[in-house]
Amino acid sequence: MITEFALTQLFAELPERAILTDRYEKEPFESDAYTVKKELPGVVVLAETVEHVRSVLRVCNECSIPLVTRGAGTGLSGGARPHREGVLLVLSKLNSVLEVDPLACTATVEPGTTNLHISEVAKEHGLFYAPDPSSQIACSIGGNVAENAGGVHCLKYGLTLHNVVGLTVLTIEGDELVLGGKAYDWDGYDFLALMVGSEGMLGVVTEITVKLLPIPAVRHVILGGFDDVEIAGNCVAGIIAAGVIPGGLEMMDELAVRAAEEFAEVGYPKDAKAVLLCELDGTEEEVASTTEKVTEVMKQFDASVIELATDPEQCERLWLGRKVAFPAAGRMASDFYCMDGSIPRYQIGPVLKAITNMSERYNLGVMNVFHAGDGNLHPLILYDASDKSQREGAEQFGAEILEHCIRVGGTITGEHGVGVEKIDQMCSQFSLAEIEQFHRIRNVFDVNRNMNPGKAIPTLARCSELGGMHVHKGQVPFPELSRF
Amino acid sequence: MSTDSSPLQDAVNTALGQNQQLRITGEGSKAFLYSGDTTVPLLPTSDHTGVIEYRPEELVITLRAGTKLSELREITAEHGQMWACDPPLFDGRGTVGGAIASGWCGPGRPWFGTVRDSLLGVEMINGYGELLRFGGKVIKNVAGFDVARLLAGSQGTLGVLLSASLKLFPMPEHTRSIATCVNLQESTSLISQYARKTSSLSGTCYFDGKLYLRFTGVAAAVDHDMKAFESNEEIDPQFWQKLRDHTLPFFADDKALWRVSLPRSTLFQNEDTEEIEEFLAEWNGSLLWCKTKNSLRPTISTKPQAIRSFRNIKHETSQSSKYARRLKHAFDPQKIFNPGVVL
Numbered sequence: 016m017i018t019e020f021a022l023t024q025l026f027a028e029l030p031e032r033a034i035l036t037d038r039y040e041k042e043p044f045e046s047d048a049y050t051v052k053k054e055l056p057g058v059v060v061l062a063e064t065v066e067h068v069r070s071v072l073r074v075c076n077e078c079s080i081p082l083v084t085r086g087a088g089t090g091l092s093g094g095a096r097p098h099r100e101g102v103l104l105v106l107s108k109l110n111s112v113l114e115v116d117p118l119a120c121t122a123t124v125e126p127g128t129t130n131l132h133i134s135e136v137a138k139e140h141g142l143f144y145a146p147d148p149s150s151q152i153a154c155s156i157g158g159n160v161a162e163n164a165g166g167v168h169c170l171k172y173g174l175t176l177h178n179v180v181g182l183t184v185l186t187i188e189g190d191e192l193v194l195g196g197k198a199y200d201w202d203g204y205d206f207l208a209l210m211v212g213s214e215g216m217l218g219v220v221t222e223i224t225v226k227l228l229p230i231p232a233v234r235h236v237i238l239g240g241f242d243d244v245e246i247a248g249n250c251v252a253g254i255i256a257a258g259v260i261p262g263g264l265e266m267m268d269e270l271a272v273r274a275a276e277e278f279a280e281v282g283y284p285k286d287a288k289a290v291l292l293c294e295l296d297g298t299e300e301e302v303a304s305t306t307e308k309v310t311e312v313m314k315q316f317d318a319s320v321i322e323l324a325t326d327p328e329q330c331e332r333l334w335l336g337r338k339v340a341f342p343a344a345g346r347m348a349s350d351f352y353c354m355d356g357s358i359p360r361y362q363i364g365p366v367l368k369a370i371t372n373m374s375e376r377y378n379l380g381v382m383n384v385f386h387a388g389d390g391n392l393h394p395l396i397l398y399d400a401s402d403k404s405q406r407e408g409a410e411q412f413g414a415e416i417l418e419h420c421i422r423v424g425g426t427i428t429g430e431h432g433v434g435v436e437k438i439d440q441m442c443s444q445f446s447l448a449e450i451e452q453f454h455r456i457r458n459v460f461d462v463n464r465n466m467n468p469g470k471a472i473p474t475l476a477r478c479s480e481l482g483g484m485h486v487h488k489g490q491v492p493f494p495e496l497s498r499f
Numbered sequence: 500m501s502t503d504s505s506p507l508q509d510a511v512n513t514a515l516g517q518n519q520q521l522r523i524t525g526e527g528s529k530a531f532l533y534s535g536d537t538t539v540p541l542l543p544t545s546d547h548t549g550v551i552e553y554r555p556e557e558l559v560i561t562l563r564a565g566t567k568l569s570e571l572r573e574i575t576a577e578h579g580q581m582w583a584c585d586p587p588l589f590d591g592r593g594t595v596g597g598a599i600a601s602g603w604c605g606p607g608r609p610w611f612g613t614v615r616d617s618l619l620g621v622e623m624i625n626g627y628g629e630l631l632r633f634g635g636k637v638i639k640n641v642a643g644f645d646v647a648r649l650l651a652g653s654q655g656t657l658g659v660l661l662s663a664s665l666k667l668f669p670m671p672e673h674t675r676s677i678a679t680c681v682n683l684q685e686s687t688s689l690i691s692q693y694a695r696k697t698s699s700l701s702g703t704c705y706f707d708g709k710l711y712l713r714f715t716g717v718a719a720a721v722d723h724d725m726k727a728f729e730s731n732e733e734i735d736p737q738f739w740q741k742l743r744d745h746t747l748p749f750f751a752d753d754k755a756l757w758r759v760s761l762p763r764s765t766l767f768q769n770e771d772t773e774e775i776e777e778f779l780a781e782w783n784g785s786l787l788w789c790k791t792k793n794s795l796r797p798t799i800s801t802k803p804q805a806i807r808s809f810r811n812i813k814h815e816t817s818q819s820s821k822y823a824r825r826l827k828h829a830f831d832p833q834k835i836f837n838p839g840v841v842l
Binding site: 165186190217391448 | 554555556557558559579602604608609612613615616625627629630631632633635636637638639640641642643644645646648649651652653668669670672691694695696697698699716717718719720722723760761762763764782785786803804805807817819820821822823825826828829830842
């Protein structure tokens with residue numbers, strides 16, 4: 016709880032304008048982009064300097080106050096949902112680009128810097144930052160690190176994890192950890208790998224060094240239309256098996272194609288059951304070769320339409336339909352619920368079929384538009400939030416999709432994070448011993464568990480209540496732990 | 500060969516019960532790097548071998564930790580694929596588990612990434628004797644802390660690795676390499692020209708007044724990049740394997756060898772460093788192998804990220820940080836695994 020004493024401490028160390036206590040000032044911060052569960056933060060701190068961050072950490076540690084860190088608030092899993100009795104530390108104002116090193120091909124930035132801004136400043140050196148979540152115009156790099164954000168181009172260039180080379184992190188105990196750096200390796204444990212995707216539970220990132228890549232000389236986009244979703248799914252595997260790693264490889268189902276067409280009229284084949292968008296980039300010679308290979312594979316898989324875009328304008332047009340898919344879904348139904356399961360590629364066809372069956376059972380529409388090359392599904396469940404039964408149905412439908420992803424060897428989240436949204440499914444994906452190991456790791460950095468409490472890692476009690484407890488030969492795991 | 504992990508789990512539980520310690524080992528190919536107590540009984544994983552699942556169209560292989568790297572290479576090459584981080588086989592042996600525990604990568608590191616980059620999931624036994632699985636077999640997975648990747652380079656201090664799922668890459672269609680006689684400065688400026696353009700460059704090595712470059716990729720792209728070096732000597736691509744496995748003449752003697760990791764933009768000038776007698780630089784000049792006068796620790800003015808005694812020198816003892824100590828405790832509270840190894 017935020018006591019008078021704690022507030023006094025904050026006001027003593029921070030400028031008054033940086034602390035929001037008034038209900039109306041705090042309201043814009045009551046959720047991130049996962050708006051299902053909102054909470055008014057106890058107090059909001061808009062940090063302007065790293066010193067402000069230090070002060071907040073110190074006060075939260077000394078007074079044992081829950082601390083939730085957030086950037087732009089574009090996260091989709093509620094990882095930055097505030098705590099009613101805690102501090103919401105907003106890092107958006109820490110948005111300076113500290114250095115671009117064109118020789119090392121790195122940029123060092125503050126956490127509030129937007130993802131796209133890094134590529135903008137790198138452009139003059141012929142470089143760019145590869146991970147591109149769909150929210151890249153708004154999302155902050157600090158949030159990308161917390162969630163290990165992905166995007167369309169992760170298939171070839173990797174996730175945030177693969178593109179962050181250094182971090183400066185403040186722990187709640189006030190220690191500054193400098194992890195990684197510009198060298199290709201370093202001594203000691205890979206705490207950098209642990210921090211990326213830790214959903215704000217291990218520390219507050221104050222500086223990030225990212226890897227920059229040369230802007231590819233040539234970029235082509237190939238659109239393939241298919242008469243069968245499963246065959247389109249198999250074509251994805253075929254492209255990869257042909258030894259091609261496309262810059263991006265996206266799939267849209269019939270409903271998604273129709274929605275995109277109605278929204279933006281980009282010229283997709285309206286009668287196709289599925290559309291693949293394959294981006295190929297690199298040197299002129301490389302792209303010429305991979306374009307030929309991918310076209311050949313699409314023919315082998317009986318694509319009914321193959322369209323090749325070679326100039327930037329044509330490429331943009333083909334991508335437009337994919338980019339407007341989410342707003343287009345918004346026109347199909349008053350609300351949609353975006354899932355983020357990740358599965359082995361060979362399961363794409365069967366899983367899409369299973370989702371179609373679920374859709375009929377729940378009597379709710381579903382539209383699929385996703386990163387097929389990574390096996391990262393984004394089913395959009397269409398529903399009306401004002402209808403209680405539809406709302407509950409959508410939640411159950413989503414949970415069933417995730418359980419199905421686990422069953423076929425996948426995971427409950429490919430790039431959006433667990434947050435509050437998928438915390439119950441963590442109990443399905445991990446054993447109690449594994450969850451307990453996560454808690455021990457958490458204790459390494461935050462023994463009092465004040466950093467982003469209630470997110471990402473469920474308590475053992477919660478998993479037990481959900482029936483996830485596995486009783487082996489009549490023995491309850493962790494008999495030493497009290498259950499409540 | 501064993502596909503059952505229970506003997507390993509039993510061994511850990513027995514050690515826990517009897518308050519004994521264990522030294523985890525594969526084939527022992529990197530035993531010279533071991534800085535811990537060598538009197539502790541060995542826990543060999545070299546019998547825990549075999550591929551659990553390999554779907555080439557997924558570009559993912561799951562295999563037991565004791566599987567030899569040479570076997571992994573053979574199996575994946577049959578399907579035109581490779582484990583791109585290309586860990587060394589110092590004496591022709593080496594296991595997947597050892598490669599992950601050490602975290603060492605081959606000459607393609609700046610272009611193809613590290614062991615941890617390609618590590619999708621693991622199965623392990625922690626210091627509580629529990630069998631745990633983290634990560635998975637899919638490319639994108641952000642559920643829970645990334646314990647799998649934390650194990651890369653952890654030198655067996657956090658637990659016994661049982662199996663791992665690795666992301667593979669298609670083998671390049673074409674590889675060509677050249678050697679050109681240049682001085683260190685010319686070498687650096689030549690390499691830096693490639694930093695900001697897309698090219699097929701995938702390996703650099705400088706020593707003894709010669710720069711070696713490797714180009715890999717689709718044939719047309721490689722041939723295009725090679726045009727700039729028409730007048731230079733084309734060399735056998737085997738050179739890069741010899742570099743990786745330390746079988747080049749540079750590594751043949753018994754002199755003390757230091758490994759220095761430099762920031763990427765560093766322009767290393769050996770004139771600053773009197774005690775370095777001989778050096779070899781790979782990874783765009785960011786990784787130096789140094790032989791020094793009287794085995795002295797090299798002093799390098801350009802602020803290296805890490806200097807490590809590598810071979811034929813007594814390993815330096817280091818102090819671990821508060822968080823490293825706590826992390827060790829979180830996995831292995833009784834300190835049974837690889838005692839004396841400090842990270």
